[in-house]
Amino acid sequence: MSQALQSKGPAWIHLKTLKKREDAAKQWDERAEAILRGEARNLWDIFEERGFIKDVAGRPESIKELMRTKRIGAYVGVDPTAPSLHLGHLLPMMPVFWMYLHGYRAVTLIGGATARIGDPTGRLQSRETMSNSEIATNITRIHYQMKKLWTNVEAEKHKYGYQRTWDMSRHLVNNNTWWQSLSLYDVMKRLGRYVRMGPMLSRDTVKNKMEKGDGMSVAEFMYPLMQGWDWWHMYSKLGVQMQVGGSDQYGNIVTGIESIKTIRASETAEHLKIAETWKDDPIGFTVPLLTDGAGTKFGKTAGNAIWLDPTMTSAFSLYGYLVRRPDDEVEQLLKYFTFMPVPDITKLMEEHGQDPPKRVAQHKLAFEVLALVHGAEVATREQHQHRLMYSKGGAAAVPVPTGDPSEYQAADGRPVTPNNAPRMDMQLPRSVLSMSPAKILHATGLAASTSEGHRILAQSGAYVAARPGDSMRELIPGNLDWTPMKLWQPQAVQTFLIDGRVLILRKGKHNVRIIEMVSDEEWKASGKTYPGEPGTGKTRQAMAVLRELAEAEGKTLSQKELYRLAQEKLAAEEETTVVNNPDIRFPNKLERMKVLGELKPKGK
Numbered sequence: 001m002s003q004a005l006q007s008k009g010p011a012w013i014h015l016k017t018l019k020k021r022e023d024a025a026k027q028w029d030e031r032a033e034a035i036l037r038g039e040a041r042n043l044w045d046i047f048e049e050r051g052f053i054k055d056v057a058g059r060p061e062s063i064k065e066l067m068r069t070k071r072i073g074a075y076v077g078v079d080p081t082a083p084s085l086h087l088g089h090l091l092p093m094m095p096v097f098w099m100y101l102h103g104y105r106a107v108t109l110i111g112g113a114t115a116r117i118g119d120p121t122g123r124l125q126s127r128e129t130m131s132n133s134e135i136a137t138n139i140t141r142i143h144y145q146m147k148k149l150w151t152n153v154e155a156e157k158h159k160y161g162y163q164r165t166w167d168m169s170r171h172l173v174n175n176n177t178w179w180q181s182l183s184l185y186d187v188m189k190r191l192g193r194y195v196r197m198g199p200m201l202s203r204d205t206v207k208n209k210m211e212k213g214d215g216m217s218v219a220e221f222m223y224p225l226m227q228g229w230d231w232w233h234m235y236s237k238l239g240v241q242m243q244v245g246g247s248d249q250y251g252n253i254v255t256g257i258e259s260i261k262t263i264r265a266s267e268t269a270e271h272l273k274i275a276e277t278w279k280d281d282p283i284g285f286t287v288p289l290l291t292d293g294a295g296t297k298f299g300k301t302a303g304n305a306i307w308l309d310p311t312m313t314s315a316f317s318l319y320g321y322l323v324r325r326p327d328d329e330v331e332q333l334l335k336y337f338t339f340m341p342v343p344d345i346t347k348l349m350e351e352h353g354q355d356p357p358k359r360v361a362q363h364k365l366a367f368e369v370l371a372l373v374h375g376a377e378v379a380t381r382e383q384h385q386h387r388l389m390y391s392k393g394g395a396a397a398v399p400v401p402t403g404d405p406s407e408y409q410a411a412d413g414r415p416v417t418p419n420n421a422p423r424m425d426m427q428l429p430r431s432v433l434s435m436s437p438a439k440i441l442h443a444t445g446l447a448a449s450t451s452e453g454h455r456i457l458a459q460s461g462a463y464v465a466a467r468p469g470d471s472m473r474e475l476i477p478g479n480l481d482w483t484p485m486k487l488w489q490p491q492a493v494q495t496f497l498i499d500g501r502v503l504i505l506r507k508g509k510h511n512v513r514i515i516e517m518v519s520d521e522e523w524k525a526s527g528k529t530y531p532g533e534p535g536t537g538k539t540r541q542a543m544a545v546l547r548e549l550a551e552a553e554g555k556t557l558s559q560k561e562l563y564r565l566a567q568e569k570l571a572a573e574e575e576t577t578v579v580n581n582p583d584i585r586f587p588n589k590l591e592r593m594k595v596l597g598e599l600k601p602k603g604k
């Protein structure tokens, strides 16, 4: 046995990794051969068959050959200009998910930096400037949404029998992580110096916005170059050679290809130069536009978005929307939004054709999309609800998210997963900020009590979105970094407020709260209470109810008596009626009578 293999530690790991890499390359070559022999399929053909390809930046034959022979990476980016992704965004993400299932490297990108500038493509008016807190909120929500999608893609991988290979990989990145430290000098030196104004000025977006719109800022003008630099970053660091986008992204993708070639050629250090053969060239394509029944693009601007966030479009409504798709659309939607092989879709459509009113194809579509967006358990639940509704011929009662305390509780004590995570957005009164971190955790529902809050903090189990390290400062705008919370002084948490109004906390991996601080007056007027709110404890509330009941009977009770009775009743917790708060139990009517019967009106 060689020295390296005998010794423990890094050298041994290194050899093991090398061996895996070698095996993976061999497997890839074998598959490339199998594709050539017609025994395996080229993913590019699958993209074509499913209707994913609208415009191609590059030669389709070369791309196909590249995909056969090389394990390239692919990415799709979304700017967090809204608090949620929508169905339109999911379309360009689907080919990237397919890439992952087929063993390529797949990246979804959140444009924490680009969202600040706003993609001017196809617009006459600039996007509104977003505040730090709005960006932080959107990034947090979309980050966890993408995580959830990736979790469910993983489940789909098993469902459809895709093998895990050692080298398949998926990444979720935020372009702010490189833009925050990139120097203007680097961008100018490697890219700006070579880009000519003529072609940039002749782009439709630039001409239209300058001539018919509200003009164009330098940053907006540079936007396609920023997107191009993102791609370069991932091209050079992760081997991302392909970009996928919505149909409006063609111009940005072409500019990106030119940018990569320019930056690549501007490398002066011989040992850092990247090869420039067709096998190394960046390539990309756009997917068709997803439109609504009236042919309008689905999106934020048109106000017709079907959101992937269940508090914005409930899982029930998403299912309902998909089940209502007309017969002539459903086959294409199955190709776009499910991982069902096309022969299975064809078979399903034949079955559907035998009894169209049964909508088997639409139900399958709805189930599959929900499984991808919200997980198999929610998909099964919603399918059941809808079947029940149709069989009864009436509308089932659907819970609409209201921000009720129960929505912040983890599902029946089970571990919090991306698919059952409680809702993130909540409000709390500003006075909460002067409480201890343990109490704040309790107030947000991240801890069941203050003492549990203490325990969580002692074990470093909760985090606040903040600058990395111990700097005790609020989040770097555009980033999402976490700092473990400690048993800090009561005022400390205040230092992490973003724009003085938003606090972002997390417990465990997926249990997140984005808390908007409102004035105490506004909170009081809302009539809401939070766990541990002073004056709203169980005993105090029970005393208030008992006092009211007694007064209605013309009886006045001392505080001491009220306290004793409240304690007694709460301890008994027999026959109960839930009032307002599911945590607080009150005596039922019979009980009340008994209680009041026992009472001696004061002075008698």
Ligand SMILES: Nc1ncnc2c1ncn2[C@@H]1O[C@H](COP(=O)(O)OP(=O)(O)OP(=O)(O)O)[C@@H](O)[C@H]1O
Pocket (backbone or CB within 6 Å): 077, 078, 079, 081, 086, 087, 088, 089, 091, 092, 244, 245, 246, 247, 248, 249, 287, 288, 289, 290, 291, 297, 298, 299, 300, 301, 302
């Ligand atoms: N309806 C759609 N069909 C296909 N792709 C879409 C659709 N909507 C958005 N996309 C794609 O998703 C990505 C992100 O889009 P973007 O952030 O511009 O969202 P949007 O909802 O279209 O915004 P807006 O409506 O404000 O223009 C882009 O690649 C875009 O082309």
Ligand SMILES: N[C@@H](Cc1ccc(O)cc1)C(=O)O
Pocket (backbone or CB within 6 Å): 076, 077, 078, 079, 109, 111, 114, 119, 175, 226, 227, 228, 230, 231, 249, 252
């Ligand atoms: N410009 C894209 C989003 C995006 C941002 C950065 C990227 O690197 C890629 C894509 C859009 O508006 O849809």
